[in-house]
Amino acid sequence: MCGICGVLSSTETPEPALIRDMLAALAHRGPDGSGYYRDEQVALGHTRLAIVDTAGGTQPMTGRSCFSSGAAEQVWVTFNGEIFNHVELAAELRSRGHVFDTRSDTEVIVHAWEEWGPACFERFNGQWALAVWDRRTRSLVLSRDRFGVRPLFYTRVAGQLLFASEVKALYASPDVPRELDPAGLDQVLTLWSAVAPRTVFREISQVPPGSYLTFREGREVEHRYWAPSFPPAGAEELTDLEANTEALRTTLMAATRLRFERSDVPVAAYLSGGIDSAVTAGAIAAIRSSSTPLHTFSLRFADAEFDEGGFQGLMAERLGTVHHDVVVRERDIADIFPEVVRHAESPLLRTAPAPMFLLSRLVREAGFKVVVTGEGADEVLGGYDIFREAKIRDLWLRDPAAAEAAVEQLYPWMHRSPNQAPAFARSFFSRNLSPDDLAMSHRPRWDSTAVLGSMLRPEIRELGGGAADGVVAAMPASATSWDPVARAQWLEMTTLLPGYILASQGDRMLMGNSVEGRFPFLDPHVAELAGRVPAGHKIHGLDEKHLLKRAFADLVPEEILRRPKQPYRAPDAAAFFAGGTPDWVADVTTASALEAAGVFRPELVQRLLEKARRTGGRGLGNTDNMRLVAVLSTQLLHSELLSGPAARAAAPPEPLTVFDTTLEPTGRTSAQP
Incomplete structure (x- = not known):
């Protein structure tokens, strides 16, 4: 887990001062060291949070070449994240003649690119944002993992392409305009987040999840190697509930093991009080071979309306963990909020990221760099109320009376629940119903959020607009055959998950304290399995995450397994x-x-x-x-x-390792100025 940045120039050799300033802006993402590679056309930068091969994983990295020409150091990589199946990939590559000098997953990327080219991304089981500089073709490739766990931004200015893990590193260049983008703002104020490739910043884009971009000779080409997909409703092949239950348990246990064991530093776990983190922590406890106790971390609130401490303590006691928690008060949120927004780099509609920032600080202060969490379970296994609402709205088209009765089972956690006002509930669920609307599940949310636009100045509103229409237009043609829950899942995986859950509330709040999050529910094998099972296995009646509850009934206490669904919330x-x-x-x-x-x-x-x-x-x-x-x-x-002058850190994290071929054209120069 790290920060990456770089410059591809079509005019002149990139300046070392610029890459150093970019590295300095990313110091919080990688406090254990930094480095850059530079030649006459490109500079690749890296700040390191040392987790795998802490001694040998210095970046940017190249490797011994397997090219028939024997030319060395033709592929360079700077990489943020983890390739969890790097051990298996390295073994396969060795069998094909590749020679490795380190145990790092970064070197596996180098050799995988040499062997398979862009097809290597489909082989990776991980979470990543990376850049590959291939000197043979003079091409730069930027790639991002399937769900967008790790961020990657880029912009073009003054004959240069700049890229970085965070926007603040791009602003190290005085040529990058520092303005908000009205269309990106419209997306946030409608969908909760900007949708890739758009951002809230003018002339700054982000690499879409599941994609890679190739930059060569001034041209940019986008390739999609993965996207969420579902079978036609009623045509699912995996229809055996018992078989699917066992398959989910086996697959998720393997995903959790991979994320817990592939680390050279200790790994902890979050416990939220809900089923998702209870499952991941319980899975870790079941597979651990060490006698060292598992450390778990929880977020609590002084306000009982938001606190889940009782359930957290119940699970921690059952697992016998060394448990830590932080109690957040309202003023704590207000005091930390400026720092939270600086890390989030986005407008927010809720304060929920702030307590998550305080929780990751607790993890770091306890001496941990890595934490396993339950993010992604709701999206891939049907845990959100919006999925249950999708079922009810679809039912309302066919049987309004049955749908109205079903509403009473929703929102047990909400003080002002719609089921307490039947007339409002009828209006809410029966509004804008159309069997031809692929986004019928999300219209109420988007409509209620879009009213925030009334606060905008008229000129900003005129330049925005159409956020929801753009997302719906991007849905695949096959979505017309999907179950309504599957359509809702696709929309969540495209909007809220990468832009808010994994970004503002995830990566940014974790990496703000130099902590890596790992998410077993977003393992590609787990997601593929979940996508292929019938919607009724994920939401049985209105019982959310039904398949998950069945699969892990023995690991999770009944009190947590059967508690009413309560989303994570914080005082606003x-x-x-x-x-x-x-x-x-x-x-x-x-x-x-x-x-x-x-x-x-x-x-x-x-x-x-x-x-x-x-x-x-x-x-x-x-x-x-x-x-x-x-x-x-x-x-x-x-x-x-x-506003104001660009903020600069004093220097990149030490030690700084430099590979500069412009100083030594005949070979690699490693220096620590």
């Missing part, structure tokens, strides 16, 4: 106004600050702030909570990342 407006308001709130919402950002209508912002002050942030409706967090986070994003 109350965090900023209930217990005193931090000074930064006033600073980023002054008339001059709002004018400088140029995003929101000042009179509407002031009206919203007055309402929040008057109520202490409590009792605000869902829409006002989202409005407030969106305004504060967007204003923070502007002040933290876009």
Whole structure:
């Protein structure tokens, strides 16, 4: 797990000062060292969080060549993430004549590229963002894992292509415009996140999940090597519930073992109090061979409405783990929020990433660099309310009375649940029903979120628009034959999962404290299996993640297995106004600050702030909570990342290793200035 960056120039040799500044901006992602490779056309940078082959895994990396010409060092790689099946791939490559100098998964990428070219990405079981510089063809390849666990951004300026793990590293170049993109903002304020390749920053793109981009001779070509897919409804081949239950257990146990054991540093686990992390932690406990106890980490809240401590303690006691937790108060969220937004590099609609940042800090302070978590289970195995809503909305088309009765089983955790207001529930679930609408499941969410756009200045609104239509247009033609739950899953895997769950709430909050997250539920074998089973195995009636519960009934206590579904939530407006308001709130919402950002209508912002002050942030409706967090986070994003001089760290992480062929054209030069 690391940070990567680089420059591909069509005009002049990349400057070492630029690559060093980019590395400095990524120091938090890789505090254990840094390095760069440079030749007359490209520079590749890397900051390292040493996890696999801590002694030999220095990057950027090349390897002994297996080319028939015998030419050495023709392929260079800078890599962020893990290739969990690198041991098996290395054995296969050795059988084909490749010689390895390290035990690192990075060197496996080098040789895999030599052997298979871009087809190697389909062979990787992992989470990655990487760059391959192939000197034979003078081509740069940027690749990202299937689900977008690891981020990768790029831009073109002044005859150069710049890429990096985070946008702040791109801003190390003064030529990159530091402005928000209205269309990207529209996506966030409708879909919760920008959808690749778009970002919220003008002229900055991101590599889409499951894709690789090839840059050669000024041309850019995108290739898709993976995308979520489902069989036609009623035509699934894996229809045996018992067989699918056993297959899921076997596959998920193998995925968890791979993510726990492929590390040269200790690995811990999250325990949220729900079934997903209970399964992954329980699987680790079942497969561990060491007598060293497993360390688990939980997030708790001082406000009982959000706290799940009882379930966390129950699972920790059952597993006999060394358990750690952090109790988050409302003011803790407010105090850390500017740092959270700086790491998230996106407007937020909820404060939920902030407690996750405090949790990863606890993990790092306890001496761990790696944690296994349960992210992805809801998306691949049908755990969200929106999937159950999809079933009800589909049923409403055929049998409104049965659908209305089913609504009563939803939202047991919600204080103001729609089932407590039957007229509202009927309006909510029966609105915009059409059997031809591939996004019928998501229309209510998108419609309710899109009202945030009313806060925008007219000129910003005019330049945005159409976020939902763009996503629906990108759905594959085969989606017309999918079950409604499968369609909803595709939409979640394309929007919320990579852009929010794995980014703002995942990678950024973990790597902000130099911690790597590993996600067994996003193993390609687990995802493939889950995609092939009938929707009724994932959501049986309205019992979410039914197949998962069956598969791990022996590992998870009944109290957790049968508890009502409760999504992870955190205090929103109350965090900023209930217990005193931090000074930064006033600073980023002054008339001059709002004018400088140029995003929101000042009179509407002031009206919203007055309402929040008057109520202490409590009792605000869902829409006002989202409005407030969106305004504060967007204003923070502007002040933290876009306005004023670019922030610079003093230097890249030490030691700094340099491979510079412009200094020694006849071979590799390694230096530590």
